[in-house]
Amino acid sequence: MADKKLVEAITSMNTDFAQWYTDVVKKAELIDYTSVKGCMVIKPAGYALWENIQKQLDSMFKESGVENVYLPMFIPESLLQKEKDHVEGFAPEVAWVTHGGLNPLQERLCVRPTSETLFCDFYKNEIQSYRDLPKVYNQWCSVVRWEKETRPFLRSREFLWQEGHTAHATAEEAEERTIRMLDIYAKFCEEYLAIPVIKGRKTEKEKFAGAEATYTIEALMHDGKALQSGTSHNFGDGFAKAFEIQYTDKDNTLKYVHQTSWGMSTRLIGGIIMVHGDDSGLVLPPRIAPTQIMIIPIQQHKEGVLEKAEELAKILSSFRVKVDSTDKSPGWKFSEQEMRGIPIRVEIGPKDIEAGKCIICRRDTREKIEVSLTQLADKAAEILETMQKEMLERARAHREAHTYTASDYEEFVKTFEEKTGFVKAMWCGEQACEDAIKEKLAVTSRCMPFEQEKISDTCVCCGKPAKKMVYWGKAY
Amino acid sequence: MADKKLVEAITSMNTDFAQWYTDVVKKAELIDYTSVKGCMVIKPAGYALWENIQKQLDSMFKESGVENVYLPMFIPESLLQKEKDHVEGFAPEVAWVTHGGLNPLQERLCVRPTSETLFCDFYKNEIQSYRDLPKVYNQWCSVVRWEKETRPFLRSREFLWQEGHTAHATAEEAEERTIRMLDIYAKFCEEYLAIPVIKGRKTEKEKFAGAEATYTIEALMHDGKALQSGTSHNFGDGFAKAFEIQYTDKDNTLKYVHQTSWGMSTRLIGGIIMVHGDDSGLVLPPRIAPTQIMIIPIQQHKEGVLEKAEELAKILSSFRVKVDSTDKSPGWKFSEQEMRGIPIRVEIGPKDIEAGKCIICRRDTREKIEVSLTQLADKAAEILETMQKEMLERARAHREAHTYTASDYEEFVKTFEEKTGFVKAMWCGEQACEDAIKEKLAVTSRCMPFEQEKISDTCVCCGKPAKKMVYWGKAY
Numbered sequence: 001m002a003d004k005k006l007v008e009a010i011t012s013m014n015t016d017f018a019q020w021y022t023d024v025v026k027k028a029e030l031i032d033y034t035s036v037k038g039c040m041v042i043k044p045a046g047y048a049l050w051e052n053i054q055k056q057l058d059s060m061f062k063e064s065g066v067e068n069v070y071l072p073m074f075i076p077e078s079l080l081q082k083e084k085d086h087v088e089g090f091a092p093e094v095a096w097v098t099h100g101g102l103n104p105l106q107e108r109l110c111v112r113p114t115s116e117t118l119f120c121d122f123y124k125n126e127i128q129s130y131r132d133l134p135k136v137y138n139q140w141c142s143v144v145r146w147e148k149e150t151r152p153f154l155r156s157r158e159f160l161w162q163e164g165h166t167a168h169a170t171a172e173e174a175e176e177r178t179i180r181m182l183d184i185y186a187k188f189c190e191e192y193l194a195i196p197v198i199k200g201r202k203t204e205k206e207k208f209a210g211a212e213a214t215y216t217i218e219a220l221m222h223d224g225k226a227l228q229s230g231t232s233h234n235f236g237d238g239f240a241k242a243f244e245i246q247y248t249d250k251d252n253t254l255k256y257v258h259q260t261s262w263g264m265s266t267r268l269i270g271g272i273i274m275v276h277g278d279d280s281g282l283v284l285p286p287r288i289a290p291t292q293i294m295i296i297p298i299q300q301h302k303e304g305v306l307e308k309a310e311e312l313a314k315i316l317s318s319f320r321v322k323v324d325s326t327d328k329s330p331g332w333k334f335s336e337q338e339m340r341g342i343p344i345r346v347e348i349g350p351k352d353i354e355a356g357k358c359i360i361c362r363r364d365t366r367e368k369i370e371v372s373l374t375q376l377a378d379k380a381a382e383i384l385e386t387m388q389k390e391m392l393e394r395a396r397a398h399r400e401a402h403t404y405t406a407s408d409y410e411e412f413v414k415t416f417e418e419k420t421g422f423v424k425a426m427w428c429g430e431q432a433c434e435d436a437i438k439e440k441l442a443v444t445s446r447c448m449p450f451e452q453e454k455i456s457d458t459c460v461c462c463g464k465p466a467k468k469m470v471y472w473g474k475a476y
Numbered sequence: 477m478a479d480k481k482l483v484e485a486i487t488s489m490n491t492d493f494a495q496w497y498t499d500v501v502k503k504a505e506l507i508d509y510t511s512v513k514g515c516m517v518i519k520p521a522g523y524a525l526w527e528n529i530q531k532q533l534d535s536m537f538k539e540s541g542v543e544n545v546y547l548p549m550f551i552p553e554s555l556l557q558k559e560k561d562h563v564e565g566f567a568p569e570v571a572w573v574t575h576g577g578l579n580p581l582q583e584r585l586c587v588r589p590t591s592e593t594l595f596c597d598f599y600k601n602e603i604q605s606y607r608d609l610p611k612v613y614n615q616w617c618s619v620v621r622w623e624k625e626t627r628p629f630l631r632s633r634e635f636l637w638q639e640g641h642t643a644h645a646t647a648e649e650a651e652e653r654t655i656r657m658l659d660i661y662a663k664f665c666e667e668y669l670a671i672p673v674i675k676g677r678k679t680e681k682e683k684f685a686g687a688e689a690t691y692t693i694e695a696l697m698h699d700g701k702a703l704q705s706g707t708s709h710n711f712g713d714g715f716a717k718a719f720e721i722q723y724t725d726k727d728n729t730l731k732y733v734h735q736t737s738w739g740m741s742t743r744l745i746g747g748i749i750m751v752h753g754d755d756s757g758l759v760l761p762p763r764i765a766p767t768q769i770m771i772i773p774i775q776q777h778k779e780g781v782l783e784k785a786e787e788l789a790k791i792l793s794s795f796r797v798k799v800d801s802t803d804k805s806p807g808w809k810f811s812e813q814e815m816r817g818i819p820i821r822v823e824i825g826p827k828d829i830e831a832g833k834c835i836i837c838r839r840d841t842r843e844k845i846e847v848s849l850t851q852l853a854d855k856a857a858e859i860l861e862t863m864q865k866e867m868l869e870r871a872r873a874h875r876e877a878h879t880y881t882a883s884d885y886e887e888f889v890k891t892f893e894e895k896t897g898f899v900k901a902m903w904c905g906e907q908a909c910e911d912a913i914k915e916k917l918a919v920t921s922r923c924m925p926f927e928q929e930k931i932s933d934t935c936v937c938c939g940k941p942a943k944k945m946v947y948w949g950k951a952y
Binding site for chain 1: 508510511512515516517518519520523524526527543544545546547548549550551552555568569570571572573574575576577578585587594597598601602613617618620622633634636
């Protein structure tokens with residue numbers, strides 16, 4: 001029944017996944033390109049998704065004791081340079097402000113690529129005594145990284161995110177907070193975005209500039225490529241030493257604080273698209289969908305149809321519901337609802353009204369369910385819940401089907417030649433092997449998962465004794 | 477009962493209002509200064525206020541059909557220059573990005589001081605037909621203006637705000653939206669912030685760079701100075717012509733759109749402080765206060781006191797309530813609650829528990845009310861409501877008591893020499909008179925109020941026939 005025109009406007013995902021993605025973000029009206037290279041407009045449909053992500057994550061943060069703050073978007077060059085590894089990691093990709101009004105600045109400022117240095121400068125003044133700890137602050141803001149290659153949501157020169165920055169009295173407490181935030185991220189991805197994730201630790205090569213340990217959640221996209229979906233860093237006392245953030249402990253001695261940071265961004269929207277989308281467009285998990293139900297009247301010019309549609313909207317008012325009463329054809333409206341990924345549509349026409357029923361159509365399975373109008377709200381709730389659950393299950397099954405193991409180098413190479421997905425393989429712990437693998441196969445270590453398995457005894461690259469099982473993959 | 481130390485840390489408002497303000501923003505822990513000159517950290521207590529402002533305003537916006545979007549923070553220089561008046565108004569005070577990573581940019585980018593030009597560039601692509609109108613978009617973001625003199629919340633180089641930008645088919649519709657948003661701003665200030673405002677139109681001299689008409693809401697602070705608290709601009713088709721934003725109307729002819737923009741910022745927090753604060757610190761209107769009720773246990777080491785305090789918190793859980801169970805003295809806790817402006821505190825000690833009562837103390841009047849524990853929730857609701865209402869009434873009475881009239885120049889000068897407040901006086905409509913008044917008295921025209929009165933027949937400055945009654949004042 002869906003109109004073909006809108007659907008034909010997007011490339012099939014099996015033909016060209018990258019083009020499919022670009023088509024979907026445009027046709028589902030999530031973004032628009034701008035005159036500013038590498039920066040995008042997030043349109044209402046895209047921003048409403050981000051608002052729902054924010055709302056849910058923010059409430060999970062607050063439940064765990066996080067307070068929100070706002071720090072400046074500018075970092076003086078001298079401040080950025082205080083932590084050696086950090087500046088090396090970020091300086092090549094920051095935007096520099098050199099003039100304020102008509103005058104050159106005495107010291108140039110970079111637009112924050114991340115705010116560790118600013119938080120350190122702030123905490124240095126805020127923290128004097130053990131009574132001032134812990135500090136568990138977060139900010140919602142935009143950051144800038146001067147990327148060469150950009151893609152909407154996945155990699156853009158400016159993006160929206162949250163960045164949490166904490167300071168603790170002990171190393172144990174910092175580690176506990178690092179893992180706690182990773183757990184919140186994983187829970188959020190699975191329960192709200194229906195995206196299953198692998199929790200693990202990054203290798204030294206892949207960790208955040210300045211961190212002692214970086215933990216990550218890694219998700220697998222429909223095309224078999226990995227998406228790093230959230231990271232949580234334990235800095236130990238490295239930044240504290242560089243910035244001299246000390247507190248007087250109960251025993252009256254001066255000690256360095258232990259710090260963490262953790263972030264998630266609009267990149268998650270790219271993940272939602274690439275995990276759940278299909279050739280008709282977006283498929284949004286019900287819990288995060290800005291509109292959960294679209295009511296589409298059939299033969300709406302006939303008496304009573306539009307009124308009935310509005311009446312159903314009232315019955316469904318505990319959901320995020322809309323009626324499409326525009327003068328477009330039902331087929332076109334179906335296509336639009338499908339393109340935008342609205343989880344369920346309710347079709348209601350004169351015959352349905354007469355029979356006291358309507359049709360509910362699920363976006364993911366396209367299953368059509370005849371529902372008595374007296375049971376509509378209950379049935380809608382049930383279908384949305386089932387859909388949320390099955391979307392996660394399907395994504396998990398897809399990931400399992402695209403997760404491979406390799407015991408030796410030959411198998412490793414062959415798997416990556418023939419398949420795209422995660423490959424679980426053993427690693428000796430040396431960066432030389434990671435470098436070699438990256439150079440030859442263009443894949444990277446995604447993480448050393450918390451759930452370790454023993455695939456073989458030796459490193460898949462060099463054959464030396466293995467230390468860790470690693471998830472390898474091509475990544476966005 | 478309140479401990480003197482914390483209170484003594486702030487200057488009395490009658491001694492030095494500016495210093496009092498600076499002391500309050502620091503001691504109430506709203507902000508901290510940073511290494512970035514003119515930029516501040518908004519700390520948890522300050523940011524929670526902004527979150528409540530955002531939440532309420534955003535819901536009022538959405539009720540009136542506004543959709544949220546996000547546009548880039550950078551504006552290419554050539555784009556900023558497209559509208560002549562606009563660039564003249566803003567170019568002297570923008571921050572310029574000249575390098576991305578290690579390379580100089582081909583065209584420098586300014587950090588948005590406001591986003592009219594970006595929205596125009598966006599709308600130019602989005603709008604083709606009358607079917608695409610109206611566009612009623614808003615964004616919550618930070619903007620940068622390279623001010624020389626800065627003060628926390630009132631004028632800083634970076635501040636948080638919302639900026640709405642709309643495009644309409646007709647001039648009437650644009651004007652209607654401009655006024656509608658001003659009305660929402662006024663309603664929000666009065667009903668939520670307990671700040672009464674004067675609605676009116678800015679003179680040509682004071683209007684926004686590029687606008688056809690700027691409307692404003694002006695509030696009077698405790699020290700008699702005015703605060704421009706929100707503005708709404710009607711651009712007519714000026715920007716549309718500069719950016720060539722045209723649509724095909726129903727009659728198949730090409731027409732220019734008519735645009736508006738409107739904004740409110742973290743400056744509102746400065747307004748709350750300066751309208752309601754006193755020598756003990758902040759006084760927050762209950763509807764916007766992050767914490768509405770602070771429960772302070774007396775003799776908390778005695779058995780059952782802390783438990784009872786927690787029990788009361790549960791009874792009061794429909795409010796934003798906290799228990800201060802730290803090991804500080806009750807007097808110190810009182811001072812902190814007062815400094816932070818928490819609307820009411822509940823005092824509960826062993827004797828109160830025995831008598832089945834507690835004491836509620838209002839932050840604004842310091843009135844102490846004995847309340848039976850069985851009636852606590854009802855009574856708290858009633859007191860918070862009364863407080864909200866009386867704060868607005870008091871602010872209005874203060875404004876009325878500091879609003880003067882002047883019929884001629886002598887009276888005008890004398891009033892400003894002797895008083896600080898609004899002076900209502902007639903004006904001929906010529907900028908020369910505004911310039912002369914500003915030069916001699918350092919006051920500006922705040923607005924031509926919608927509610928016009930006739931103070932005299934002639935301009936208070938030049939004596940020529942008067943066209944408008946104007947509110948004059950010293951402004952932040």
